[in-house]
Amino acid sequence: MPNSSLSSWNDGAAKSAILDFVARVTREGGPDFVRPEERVATFDNDGTLWCEQPLQVQFFFGRDLLEAMAERDPSLKERQPFKAYLERDMATINDLGKKGLFEVGAAVHAGMTEDEFDAYAHNWLATAKHPKLGRLFTELTYQPQVELLEFLRANGFKTFIVSGGGIDLIRCFAEGRYGIARDQVVGSSVKTRFEMRNGRGELVKLAELDSFDDREIKPHNIGLHIGRRPILAFGNSDGDLAMLRYCKTGQGPRLALLVHHDDAEREFAYDREFRLSPLAEALDKADEYGITVVGMKRDWRAVFEAG
Amino acid sequence: MPNSSLSSWNDGAAKSAILDFVARVTREGGPDFVRPEERVATFDNDGTLWCEQPLQVQFFFGRDLLEAMAERDPSLKERQPFKAYLERDMATINDLGKKGLFEVGAAVHAGMTEDEFDAYAHNWLATAKHPKLGRLFTELTYQPQVELLEFLRANGFKTFIVSGGGIDLIRCFAEGRYGIARDQVVGSSVKTRFEMRNGRGELVKLAELDSFDDREIKPHNIGLHIGRRPILAFGNSDGDLAMLRYCKTGQGPRLALLVHHDDAEREFAYDREFRLSPLAEALDKADEYGITVVGMKRDWRAVFEAG
Numbered sequence: 001m002p003n004s005s006l007s008s009w010n011d012g013a014a015k016s017a018i019l020d021f022v023a024r025v026t027r028e029g030g031p032d033f034v035r036p037e038e039r040v041a042t043f044d045n046d047g048t049l050w051c052e053q054p055l056q057v058q059f060f061f062g063r064d065l066l067e068a069m070a071e072r073d074p075s076l077k078e079r080q081p082f083k084a085y086l087e088r089d090m091a092t093i094n095d096l097g098k099k100g101l102f103e104v105g106a107a108v109h110a111g112m113t114e115d116e117f118d119a120y121a122h123n124w125l126a127t128a129k130h131p132k133l134g135r136l137f138t139e140l141t142y143q144p145q146v147e148l149l150e151f152l153r154a155n156g157f158k159t160f161i162v163s164g165g166g167i168d169l170i171r172c173f174a175e176g177r178y179g180i181a182r183d184q185v186v187g188s189s190v191k192t193r194f195e196m197r198n199g200r201g202e203l204v205k206l207a208e209l210d211s212f213d214d215r216e217i218k219p220h221n222i223g224l225h226i227g228r229r230p231i232l233a234f235g236n237s238d239g240d241l242a243m244l245r246y247c248k249t250g251q252g253p254r255l256a257l258l259v260h261h262d263d264a265e266r267e268f269a270y271d272r273e274f275r276l277s278p279l280a281e282a283l284d285k286a287d288e289y290g291i292t293v294v295g296m297k298r299d300w301r302a303v304f305e306a307g
Numbered sequence: 308m309p310n311s312s313l314s315s316w317n318d319g320a321a322k323s324a325i326l327d328f329v330a331r332v333t334r335e336g337g338p339d340f341v342r343p344e345e346r347v348a349t350f351d352n353d354g355t356l357w358c359e360q361p362l363q364v365q366f367f368f369g370r371d372l373l374e375a376m377a378e379r380d381p382s383l384k385e386r387q388p389f390k391a392y393l394e395r396d397m398a399t400i401n402d403l404g405k406k407g408l409f410e411v412g413a414a415v416h417a418g419m420t421e422d423e424f425d426a427y428a429h430n431w432l433a434t435a436k437h438p439k440l441g442r443l444f445t446e447l448t449y450q451p452q453v454e455l456l457e458f459l460r461a462n463g464f465k466t467f468i469v470s471g472g473g474i475d476l477i478r479c480f481a482e483g484r485y486g487i488a489r490d491q492v493v494g495s496s497v498k499t500r501f502e503m504r505n506g507r508g509e510l511v512k513l514a515e516l517d518s519f520d521d522r523e524i525k526p527h528n529i530g531l532h533i534g535r536r537p538i539l540a541f542g543n544s545d546g547d548l549a550m551l552r553y554c555k556t557g558q559g560p561r562l563a564l565l566v567h568h569d570d571a572e573r574e575f576a577y578d579r580e581f582r583l584s585p586l587a588e589a590l591d592k593a594d595e596y597g598i599t600v601v602g603m604k605r606d607w608r609a610v611f612e613a614g
Contacts, residue, residue, distance in 0.1 A: 037488065114530055158490070171534045181344060182534035183465070184490070194526040194549055201553040203530045210531070219501040223421055223510045224517070225532055227478045227489035242501055246508040 005151055008144040008302040014294045021255040022155050025231065032253040036156035040230045042222060042243060045163035045170055047236040047277065048259055049178060051140040053268040058165045061124060062105035094275040098164055099212045105166060106190045110207035117205060121172040141177050144300045149178055162222055163187040164214040164239055186225045188213045218243040237277040248290055256291045258282055263296040266303045312458055315451040315609040321601045328562040329462050332538065339560040343463040347537045349529060349550060352470035352477055354543040354584065355566055356485060358447040360575040365472045368431060369412035401582040405471055406519045412473060413497045417514035424512060428479045448484050451607045456485055469529060470494040471521040471546055493532045495520045525550040544584040555597050563598045565589055570603040573610045
């Protein structure tokens with residue numbers, strides 16, 4: 001057994017599955033040994049590495065800029081889909097879906113250069129707080145997962161985020177909060193245009209979606225960005241199921257994991273009724289597909305870092 | 308000065324520029340110090356890291372499979388653009404352009420799963436030889452550049468390939484030949500479809516282009532895959548100019564370099580007349596843009612690894 005620093009994980013089937021898997025793939029000369037360069041681990045972000053309730057952080061991020069824009073152009077308050085965003089009209093937001101929400105964000109940030117976006121996002125993340133929990137969003141990363149990422153890297157894994165959220169926003173905190181470098185973040189993205197502005201080459205964000213990194217697109221983007229089938233994958237919704245199956249059906253030892261949010265006391269309890277990102281098929285078929293379910297209530301000793 | 312193992316580089320302005328730059332960005336407390344996570348170096352592949360004459364290796368790779376297909380379906384021999392490919396009809400090939408050539412390759416490899424492609428490409432690379440130089444293509448990587456990549460990594464840089472060539476083919480030899488991991492390769496790509504085949508999740512290559520990674524698309528793909536502006540970039544054609552300017556016009560110390568193939572004796576001498584990938588504007592404006600020109604004849608003591 002490798003040394004484990006998974007102190008925020010309770011003993012149980014999930015923790016044992018992780019420790020056993022890492023021990024097997026790192027045992028040189030053993031039947032399940034995996035060369036370090038093939039130790040690829042992919043993690044979803046929203047709901048897997050940080051809190052996604054009552055809505056994905058991406059939504060609050062887009063809405064705050066939209067509100068500033070609506071001050072200057074009040075007609076936005078009357079136009080859909082902006083109206084629903086501004087009023088947090090959940091029926092319309094649910095109809096828009098995760099992709100529709102991302103498209104509103106893309107429209108809101110269009111015209112910014114990557115450097116402007118980066119500065120804006122850093123400032124926003126430094127002060128933006130969760131509406132119910134009252135803490136900074138960046139403090140709502142899951143402590144057991146941060147420990148797991150560190151544990152995997154200490155055992156020669158390369159850790160990646162593969163998220164439906166916007167790639168650029170995640171990159172602004174992934175290095176600091178998860179120890180995951182910017183180039184190891186995969187997510188939804190918009191097209192950009194390269195142009196010279198005042199003698200400086202700039203990437204300008206366009207309103208057009210380039211890739212919406214959800215469901216079957218996650219394996220495609222893993223192929224594009226990483227070029228290797230992960231041997232460990234961790235998700236929390238049906239949007240991650242294709243990634244989990246892509247991982248799990250590869251040859252050799254594989255571990256696919258799913259967070260089940262069943263802890264209304266310490267975080268939130270939800271699965272199939274969260275319309276923007278339901279967990280239903282993945283939960284129903286976890287046994288059949290060989291996916292290890294991690295119950296937040298049972299398996300995590302702590303949820304967030306001590307405040 | 309950091310220790311240099313650039314033994315295949317002749318002393319001169321180019322080598323000095325490299326040594327000086329690396330010394331400056333790694334000197335802690337110095338005015339030009341760059342944190343290791345920001346030491347991103349991007350390299351074009353064809354003509355910058357390995358030989359691209361008389362045609363890019365990608366062409367020979369696609370043609371060999373196309374020939375096998377034409378054995379089974381002789382009608383391909385009469386249909387353009389396949390006919391030009393099979394007959395190496397340079398006039399038509401030049402009209403197709405680099406993007407057209409890549410599209411033929413995409414059509415040829417469509418339907419393969421990523422695993423099938425990987426196995427096929429590894430086998431091909433193990434035996435395929437350059438038509439004039441008589442050596443394996445994989446032996447035609449430039450020794451000075453392999454040393455430079457190692458030197459940069461030894462000084463805390465993260466090295467990336469950003470190529471117009473197919474991302475999957477490059478990934479099959481970049482780790483072994485350049486020490487560049489699969490996820491640090493950016494290139495042209497096709498769309499894929501994720502599907503379950505006999506209980507196994509597979510990425511199937513489609514004939515449709517996803518990204519043709521040339522000219523202004525290179526900075527876009529750097530933004531997408533790396534998420535950081537490179538502080539060092541190295542190319543050899545006008546297809547790399549946007550990447551070189553993107554690098555060079557960033558704030559802080561930057562080094563942009565250009566290989567000029569002026570060595571007919573040891574390799575090939577060409578620039579503006581190579582229609583598939585000309586070097587003209589980048590050479591004419593190198594001074595104005597602050598790009599360091601590396602003359603193969605003058606600056607490289609050796610070109611290829613000793614055979």
